[in-house]
Amino acid sequence: MSSDVHGTPRRATLLWATLIVATLLTWGMGVLGATGKGAIAALAAISFWKGAVIILDFMALRHAPALWRMLTLGWMVLVWAVIAIAYIKGMPQ
Template sequence: MQINVATGCWVVLLSLTGAAWWVAEAHLTSPIIMLGLAGATWVKGWLIIDHFMALRRVSWLWRGLVLGWLSSVLLLIAVFY
């Protein structure tokens, strides 16, 4: 049985969201865990940008612009945390 790419992405997104929910419910707030959550959020954003927004095969200008925006937002959140 072969899994569709979109289904695989959805499973990863669901798993990362569940892990983030578990961390929030357990009140785990160390800086290392927060960096891990930021990394997981970046991975989720990358999956959405590449697969669901269909920017995987466009020029690096557009893809880099959106990934740069995502990285900038997460970096600002990390700096102010």
């Protein structure tokens, strides 16, 4: 495997460790009962970043044709849009 396309083991390890830290951070926010629009926005941003890292780096699409990147990242954006709409509609007036 070429490191130009798939990155280096060091990069993968650093990204993996960062994903673990982000997961622990969001878990900790849940345990501590973080609420409010700011907490929800932070959780959404962290999880969106995690999804992008997994798609681009661990699925090795960072250097793939643009169509594949647009399809996978676009799917993630669509799912998050549906989640956001459901959350906003479910908020008390």
